Amino acid sequence: MTADEPRRQRWRERLLAEDDLTADSGLGRPPETRRQAMVKLMWVCIWFAYLGEPVSDLLGGHHTLAAVLLGALGLLAYLGVYLALIFRRTMLAMDGRVFAPLGFLLGTALVLTLTLGYSWLVLFVYVSVAASAVLPMRLARLAILLVTGLLLGIGMTAPGAGDFLPWLVLPTLLGGAAMAGVRQMARTARALREARATVAHLAANEERLRLARDLHDLLGHSLSLITLKSELAGRMLPDRPEQAAQQVADIEKVSRQALVDVREAVSGFRRPTLGAELAGARTALTAAGIAAAVAPFPERHPDLPAAQEGALAWALREAVTNAVRHSGARRCELTLTEESDELCLTVTDDGKGPAGPHGNGLTGLAERLALADGRLETGPGPRGGFRLRAYVPLSRAGAAPEQQDPAPPVGSC
Template sequence: MADRAEWTDGDPERRTGVRQRLTWWADAMAYDDEHDRLATIGQSPENRRQVLIKLMWIGIWMAYLGAPVSDLTDGHHSVPATMCGALGLLAFAAIYLMLVFRHTGRALSRAAVFGALGTICVLAAVLTLTMGDAWLVLCVYVSVAYGAVLPLRLSRWAIPLNTAFMVAVGLLVRGSHGLLSALVIPSLLGGFAMSGVRQMVRTTRALRAARATVAQLAANEERLRLARDLHDLLGHSLSLITLKSELAGRMLPDKPEQAARQVADIERVSRQALVDVREAVSGFRRPTLEAEVAGARTALAAAGIAADLSRAATHHPDLPPDQEGALAWALREAVTNVVRHSGARRCAVTLDETDDELCLTVTDDGRGATGPHGNGLTGLAERLQLADGRLETGPGERGGFTLRAQVPLSRGAPVELPSQAAP
């Protein structure tokens, strides 16, 4: 807790970053809680609660089969007819549930779908013609099954055709005219409503997949950010620690006081590196040009490289914080490469303002680039791109290596001061 207070106290930008991250996570958790039920649409139940909810909805919807069940239990039919009707109703319900609920969660083959649809259509017609008008409600379930499993381009034709088929079958059954007129609209509405539910299920699946993809991309981006920060922070700090350790080792026999100062600098750099790593892991770090120019002067001096920083003015009020941070990272990475890889004797750092851009140039007289860009320059190019900037590298005019990082400046509208009347 003390470390967290040290990171955030006294720095409005860091406090804002903390609030933004906490707000984002709170919104994400609220979204998951609010849409928890929606996320289960089209999926198999994962726990007992979801199983009970699904069974409850199945029971409510299948309660409309009460008319055929009542017809079977009233004793109007013979025993063989009652048994055949019960078996037919069970077969119809099993096929219907397989189509509407299992196919919604896990798609069946086309042959199985069309075979099942044909079977329940035939069962509905045969049972209605043989058992009576109370069984005409089965045709409404057929329309719902069409809407649940058929593509929209097919269901918009199949549902009206099934309704017409229901009317034709009803006309052949005695005494079903009143019931028939009451089932036409439910057949149409139920079928097309189920088509809408099917589209909602497909959309929900697509949203679920998109959310998983976004979460994976966000995790990858955070890993890349952390890798860039750790590479830049540790590369610079460890290079400086190595140089000062070698220098202290050479001074130790004859100049113990100067060696002790180098060891104290090593301790200071190590502590600062630990703080920087903690801030980078927490996502709060935003380096400044002023601090990095001072760090560059120290690192180049420790490496025995003559530094020309006279043209590295760091006060630019028009430079936004993100762009300043990108330039600061660029200066840190460039100086680290000069110290570790260049073998240079001189290094010049300049900050030039051209039009609406600020250009950081780091030039050395070393051996130049000897291979493709490493992780540091690759990450640096990504940082500058996020800040609407760009990175250019190449040989210097007199050999060596030159790095240019350019970012846009933010120009405010000129303010016209009111003229004051002469006294």
């Protein structure tokens, strides 16, 4: 290792540290969806408008046949390397393998411009965009300035440079900056998705820990009491059978109460909440390309029992699932309003509505709401589409004891 090698290593690490791609969470690069690939392709195709000048120059009869063939081959190779960099290396961390393709693009642009004419100066725009797509921010800025300087240096020697050169310098500078901005936005969106997944994972772990603590507290005391009373009944059994029988009765009572406590704890663990379902509804609608108009939901209505809240949460989940899967809607509105002594959840979309009678999902949802003393209303919305309204009663004196949630509905309409 030479004396300058540690300094080069520190410089390389500092450059990479400035690039957010090295700050991945370790989850790896997510697979690119077809929609993302199409958006990237459309963005890339915008820049292909600048290829009109080189193509016109090749087809204009200004060069020999050999020059035209070599120029066409050089242009095809140039575009192949450019597309490979844009599609394969944009979201990966930088390594030394990107310098050879970038050098090829820059060398090809220089050779074709100097041999075939100034119409090929537009290739420097693609070099700037490619450098911004694969290099860390500091190196990308230097590369943009270098490419722009070469463009100016060569273009100033052309006759009438003042007429066309500004129209090439601006795209070279702004194109590189735009690609850097798009790349930064993609990294931010990717980091946000990973952060949301991490938050959901931590929330699930926290809920598991809560359930474990509850079960430990519930069963630890009950099982300890059952053990003590069993030992006491065993000692009493030969001489005092009546007292032993009383201890056995106490054991039965404690075990039944422990069973009730465990069922309540598990029921509270499984019951959905409006807050959690609202977050899931936003994510599902956004992923389906449906604009979500959500009125502010209260985090916890003071007069809404847990069983009724669970029924409304199931209603919200079923309605959003139907909108995503079957409606073909472009907009979905979610509101939660208080009407007299009831709370009403309304989900309205602008889709095509149901094609027939209720399926298993809405039928099971109506049954679930009935168990919570609520009701379900469905039909066309005020401006077409489909509207679902789920009503549950607010708490009142003499309300019936809370029932355990039945199994979630199966299927959808």
